[in-house]
Amino acid sequence: MKFGVVVFPGSNCDHDCYHVVKEVLKQPVEFIWHKETKLDNFDCLIIPGGFSYGDYLRCGAIARFSPIMEEVIKFANKGGLVIGICNGFQVLLEAGLLPGAMLRNKNLHFICKFVELKVENTDTPFSSEYKKGQIIRIPVAHNEGNYYIDEKGLAELKKNNQIVFRYVENPNGALDDIAGIVNKERNVLGMMPHPERSSEIELTSKDGFPIFESIRKWLKEHGKS
Amino acid sequence: MFEAAIKITLKKTVADPQGLTVKHALESLGFNSIANVWMGKFIRITLNAKDKTEAEAKVSEMCKKLLSNPIIEDFSFEVSNA
Amino acid sequence: MFEAAIKITLKKTVADPQGLTVKHALESLGFNSIANVWMGKFIRITLNAKDKTEAEAKVSEMCKKLLSNPIIEDFSFEVSNA
Amino acid sequence: MVSPDIYKALGLTDAEYGKIEEIMGREPSSTELAMFSVEWSEHCGYPRSRKYLRLFPQQGKYPSLVGEDSGGIIVDDIAIIFKMESHNHPSQVEPKQGAATGVGGIIRDIFTAGARPIASLDSLRFGPLSEPYNRYLLKGVVDGISFYGNCLGVPTVGGEIYFDDSYSGNCLVNAMSIGICKKEDIARARAGGVGNPIMYVGSSTGKDGIGGCSVLASHEFCEGEEKRPTVQIGDPFTEKCLIEATMETLATGHVVGIKDMGAAGLTCSSAEMAAAGGVGMEIDLDKVPLRETGMEAFEIMMSESQERMLVCVKKGKEKEIKKIFEKWDLHGVVIGYVTEGTKLKVNYQGKVVAEIETDALAKAPIYDMPFEKPAYLDEMNRLDLNSIPLPKDQNDVLLKLLASPTIASKEWVYEQYDHMVQIGTTVLPGSDASVLRLKGTKKGLAATTDCNSRYCLLNPYRGAQIAVAEAARNLVCSGADPAAVTDCLNFGNPEKPDRFWYFKNCVEGIADACKSLNLPVVSGNVSLYNESPKGPINPTPTIGMIGILEDIDRRVTQFFKEDGNIIVLLGETKEEIGGSEYLKVIHEKVAGNAPELDLEKEKALQKTVYDAIQQGLVKSAHDCSEGGLAVALAECCISNKDKTVGAEIAFGSHLPTIRTDALLFGESQSRIIVSCTEKNALKVSALAKENKVPCSIIGKTAGKHLKIDGLIDLPLEKLTGTWRGAFVF
Ligand SMILES: Nc1ncnc2c1ncn2[C@@H]1O[C@H](COP(=O)(O)OP(=O)(O)O)[C@@H](O)[C@H]1O
Numbered sequence A: 001m002k003f004g005v006v007v008f009p010g011s012n013c014d015h016d017c018y019h020v021v022k023e024v025l026k027q028p029v030e031f032i033w034h035k036e037t038k039l040d041n042f043d044c045l046i047i048p049g050g051f052s053y054g055d056y057l058r059c060g061a062i063a064r065f066s067p068i069m070e071e072v073i074k075f076a077n078k079g080g081l082v083i084g085i086c087n088g089f090q091v092l093l094e095a096g097l098l099p100g101a102m103l104r105n106k107n108l109h110f111i112c113k114f115v116e117l118k119v120e121n122t123d124t125p126f127s128s129e130y131k132k133g134q135i136i137r138i139p140v141a142h143n144e145g146n147y148y149i150d151e152k153g154l155a156e157l158k159k160n161n162q163i164v165f166r167y168v169e170n171p172n173g174a175l176d177d178i179a180g181i182v183n184k185e186r187n188v189l190g191m192m193p194h195p196e197r198s199s200e201i202e203l204t205s206k207d208g209f210p211i212f213e214s215i216r217k218w219l220k221e222h223g224k225s
Numbered sequence B, C: 001m002f003e004a005a006i007k008i009t010l011k012k013t014v015a016d017p018q019g020l021t022v023k024h025a026l027e028s029l030g031f032n033s034i035a036n037v038w039m040g041k042f043i044r045i046t047l048n049a050k051d052k053t054e055a056e057a058k059v060s061e062m063c064k065k066l067l068s069n070p071i072i073e074d075f076s077f078e079v080s081n082a
Numbered sequence D: 001m002v003s004p005d006i007y008k009a010l011g012l013t014d015a016e017y018g019k020i021e022e023i024m025g026r027e028p029s030s031t032e033l034a035m036f037s038v039e040w041s042e043h044c045g046y047p048r049s050r051k052y053l054r055l056f057p058q059q060g061k062y063p064s065l066v067g068e069d070s071g072g073i074i075v076d077d078i079a080i081i082f083k084m085e086s087h088n089h090p091s092q093v094e095p096k097q098g099a100a101t102g103v104g105g106i107i108r109d110i111f112t113a114g115a116r117p118i119a120s121l122d123s124l125r126f127g128p129l130s131e132p133y134n135r136y137l138l139k140g141v142v143d144g145i146s147f148y149g150n151c152l153g154v155p156t157v158g159g160e161i162y163f164d165d166s167y168s169g170n171c172l173v174n175a176m177s178i179g180i181c182k183k184e185d186i187a188r189a190r191a192g193g194v195g196n197p198i199m200y201v202g203s204s205t206g207k208d209g210i211g212g213c214s215v216l217a218s219h220e221f222c223e224g225e226e227k228r229p230t231v232q233i234g235d236p237f238t239e240k241c242l243i244e245a246t247m248e249t250l251a252t253g254h255v256v257g258i259k260d261m262g263a264a265g266l267t268c269s270s271a272e273m274a275a276a277g278g279v280g281m282e283i284d285l286d287k288v289p290l291r292e293t294g295m296e297a298f299e300i301m302m303s304e305s306q307e308r309m310l311v312c313v314k315k316g317k318e319k320e321i322k323k324i325f326e327k328w329d330l331h332g333v334v335i336g337y338v339t340e341g342t343k344l345k346v347n348y349q350g351k352v353v354a355e356i357e358t359d360a361l362a363k364a365p366i367y368d369m370p371f372e373k374p375a376y377l378d379e380m381n382r383l384d385l386n387s388i389p390l391p392k393d394q395n396d397v398l399l400k401l402l403a404s405p406t407i408a409s410k411e412w413v414y415e416q417y418d419h420m421v422q423i424g425t426t427v428l429p430g431s432d433a434s435v436l437r438l439k440g441t442k443k444g445l446a447a448t449t450d451c452n453s454r455y456c457l458l459n460p461y462r463g464a465q466i467a468v469a470e471a472a473r474n475l476v477c478s479g480a481d482p483a484a485v486t487d488c489l490n491f492g493n494p495e496k497p498d499r500f501w502y503f504k505n506c507v508e509g510i511a512d513a514c515k516s517l518n519l520p521v522v523s524g525n526v527s528l529y530n531e532s533p534k535g536p537i538n539p540t541p542t543i544g545m546i547g548i549l550e551d552i553d554r555r556v557t558q559f560f561k562e563d564g565n566i567i568v569l570l571g572e573t574k575e576e577i578g579g580s581e582y583l584k585v586i587h588e589k590v591a592g593n594a595p596e597l598d599l600e601k602e603k604a605l606q607k608t609v610y611d612a613i614q615q616g617l618v619k620s621a622h623d624c625s626e627g628g629l630a631v632a633l634a635e636c637c638i639s640n641k642d643k644t645v646g647a648e649i650a651f652g653s654h655l656p657t658i659r660t661d662a663l664l665f666g667e668s669q670s671r672i673i674v675s676c677t678e679k680n681a682l683k684v685s686a687l688a689k690e691n692k693v694p695c696s697i698i699g700k701t702a703g704k705h706l707k708i709d710g711l712i713d714l715p716l717e718k719l720t721g722t723w724r725g726a727f728v729f
C-alpha cells in the first residue's frame, strides 16, 4: 500500500500529512512534486493543505493547472483514492473532481480553531471507522472555507449521500454546514478540517485519525497490503 | 500592444459578505446614502496581439480558463490600445 | 440613484507579487504574449445623491478615507445613473 | 565637497560625514555615501545603543550561540535559533503590509541561519481602541501577520497585546521567530574562499523601501511627513518557496555562507558577509535581477525589496544551486566573487561605483549618549493610597478589568493565526506559554513574550527586570525550564537625555535579571525614535523567552481541570497597586511605583513550581499578572474554551492585612496559583516550605461560580461572556 503526498509550491501541510501516514499510520509514503507527469503505483493520493501559489488569484486556481493534476484526474477516474484537505479540497473543486466552489469565510477572517463535526456518511473508504452521527473534534484553518453550490447541485449531493461531514456550529458560512464531501463514486474526498492535525493525543485530539485508518482498511480489503 | 481591463465580480446569486462589511464600514464613517456595495477583482493585463480582435479573444480565453470561476463569478473586460 | 464603478490598483512603484504569479500561471497555460499583469480591486457602489457632481464627490471621499490606502494604492472611478 | 543637504537627507551628521571622508581619504561617491548612511544608522550599526548591549550575559544553562544575525542555544544535538525584531514605523503607515513584511524579515533571519522556522510570536502595542485609527491599525496588523505567517506554514503560537495612550501615533509591532536544526547544520553569514561565487537568490529588486532603515527606522515619526516612505508589499508565497529552496541548498553542503537582504538590502548583506569572513568581494550590479528599468547604482544597493538573500557558494557548484532556486521559480544568479584583500568593490554599467574597506562600513561610530532622569518621574511615583477610594462593588471591578482590552481574551487575534500547522503545538495559545513538541525527542519547547511598559515608565530598571521575571514565570507555569532570551528594545529618541535614561536603565535591568536567573541574551533588536508629535512611547523592552521541557508529557496549562481540586497560592500578596491595570482602568491613574521584585524570591518560587510540576503534583499553574489575583483566578476558571470550572476561595488565616483592592487586584510579583489533588497539596506545601516560599491553601475548585471570600461572587457564564466578548471586531 503506497501513499503519495502531492507538493505544490506553497503547500504547507505536506510534511504533516507525510508524518501522520508514516509515523502514526505506519504505511509507506512519498512526496510527489507537482511537475511530475507520472504516478507510480500509488494507492492513495493526498492533496495537502497550505497556500498553493500563495492562494493568489483564487485558492487552488493556479495549482489546478500543475502538470501532476492531469495524472491525479486520471488516477481518480480509474477509481484511485484521493483526499484533498483544506487547500487540497479547493484544488479538487477547481479541477472539477468535486462539485461546488469556495467563498471567503463569512466573517472575512482566517479561522484557526477546533470545531465539532458530525459524521454523516460512514459508507465511504474514508469514514468507515466512524459511527454514523458521531461527533468528532478536528481543527479548521482557512480563509475560504465557505462552501457554495447551486440549488440543483446541493439536491444532487443530498440525493447521492455525498455529504460526509457537517459542522455542528458553522464557523464559516458554508452552505448546509458542509465540511466535507465525496464524489458520486465515493473515491474522492474533499474536506476543510485537518484530520492530520488531530491524529495524535499530544495534539489534544485523535478524532481525525480514523480517516487514515479507514483508508488503510479499505485498501487492505481491496488487496493493497 | 494592448491593454485589457478585466472586472471579475461575484454572481448576483452568491452572497457577498465583504461588500456588506465595506458598506457598514462606510456607514460608520458617516456615508449614509449607500444602497449597496459589491466587491470584486480588477485585473489589468498588457499583451501583444496582431489586432484588437485577437487580443479580445485571448483575454476572453484567459478569463474563462483561469481568471474567473464560472460557478461563482462573472467577468467582463475592455481592450484598448496601449 | 447613481452607480460608481471603482478601481483600486497598486501604485506603479510598488511591486505586485500577485500579478507576477498570475502572469507566470497564464504563461504556463500557453498565453505567451503577455507583457504584464496587475491585480487590483473592483468595487461597485450604488448610492443616492442629489446629482452626479455630489455623487462623485462622495465616492472620491470614500476612496480616500476607506477604500484605498494612498501609501500604496491609486484609485479611479466612474459614476453613472443607475 | 558633497553638499550637506545630501548627507543630511540620508540621516548623516556633519561629524559623521567628516569621518567618512577621513576613512575614504577622498570624497565618497553617492553610492558609497548611501552605503555608509545605512550601515551607520541605528537600525544596522547600533551607534547609540551598542555600548549598553554589551552588558547582556551571553552564557547560561545551555551552550549558547550568539551569531551574526540571530542567536540560539544548543539542546542535546539540536540548535534552537530565535530572534525578535520590530517593524513599528512601517506598520504605523500601512499596518497590513508593514506587519506582514516584519514577519517575513524575522523569519528570513532564522532560516538563513540554517534553521527551519517552527513558530512565531508577536508582541503588539497600540493606542486606545476608542480612536478609529488605532482600531484600523490593530485590524490591519493582525490581518498582515495572519496573511503572511499562515501562508508560510509557520504557526504563530503566542504573543501579547497591550494598549496605552503613548502608542497612539506610534504603534509597536515586534515579531519573534524560532527555528531548529541539527547543531552541525548551522549556517554562517560570512563569505570566504577567494574565487568563490556570490549568488543573489530570491525575488527581483525594485525601488521599494529605499532608505527604509536609515530614514524610516532611525528618526522620529512625524505625522504628515513630506517624504512618505515606500512600503513594500509582502509576498509570503515567494518567501515560502525561498525557505524550501534554502533548506535544499544548505543540505547540499556547498554553501560557505548565507545572509538575508533585510534592512539596507544588498549593502548590508554584501559588506557584512565580507567583513565577517575577513575577505574582499567584488559584485556586478548589472547582474542583479531588476523589476524596474533605469535604476541607479545606489538604488540597487539600498533597495529593501523583500524575499531576497545573498549566498556564497563553493566554486563550481553554482549551477547546482541555481537549479534548486529555479525549481522553486526563484532567481539564482552569480553577481560576484570573493576577492583578496578586504575591500568591497561594486561595479555598474562599466564603472566602479563604490570601493570601500568593509570593516569601515561595519564599524559604525559608538556614541556616548547623555542621559538624565526625567523631572516628572518623582511626581509620578508619588501615590497616596488614602486618595484612592475603595470601590464598593468588587464584582463590578472584576468585570471591568476582564473587559479591559489589555486583559480580555485575545482569541479574536490568535484564531486568525494558523497556530497548529507543522503539528507541533501541544499547548495552544490561551495559556501562560505555548508549548511545542520537538519531534523525534521526548522534549518540548515553550515560548512567551512579555513586557509591562507601564512598570517601565514608572521604574525602568525594575520594570525591565519584571519583564524578564514574568516571562520566565510564564514558562515555568507551563512546565518548562527557562533557557534563553531575545529582546526588542523599543524606545523614544535617544538624542533626548530622558529617553536615553530609560533606555540605559531598562538595559541594565534586563542584564541584571538575566544574570540572576542564569539566562543568556542570545539575540535582539533595537528600535529607537519611537515618538509621535504627542511624545515618546512608554519605554518598552519586550522580552522573548524560550524554555525547555525535559518531558513533553509534563506540560501544564493554566486552567483548572475539574471540581474538587485544592487551590494553592504561592508567593506573597503585598499592598501594591502602583502601575496596576486596576489603578488605570478604575481610577484612571498611571502613578506610583512598579511592584517590588526580589529576584531571589522569584527564583525560589520558580524552583518550587518547576519541581512540583516535574514531580507530577500539579494540575494547573497560572501566574498573577495584570489584574492581580482576582483576574488570575477568573482566568483559571474560564480560559479553557471546552470546559469551565468554578472556584470557592476563603483566605481564612492566610488573609493578608492589606486593602481589599490590593488583595484582589494588586499586581504583586512572584505569585503563582496552582491546583492539585488534596494529597498533592500537602506535597506542594512541603516543597514551598523547603524553598522558603510563602504558600497558602486558599480554596477549592467547585461549582459554577467564582467566589472569593465574600468579596466576589460571579457566575462563570458572566465572567466568560465578559472576558471573551470584549475583544471582538
Ligand atoms: N498578539 C498575540 N498573538 C498571539 N497570541 C496572543 C497574542 N496576544 C495574546 N496572545 C495569547 O493569549 C494568551 C494570554 O496572553 P497574555 O494575557 O499576554 O498572557 P500573560 O499575561 O500570561 O503573559 C497567551 O497564550 C498569549 O500567547
Ligand SMILES: [Mg+2]
Pocket: D432, D474, D622, D623, D625
Ligand atoms: Mg501569565
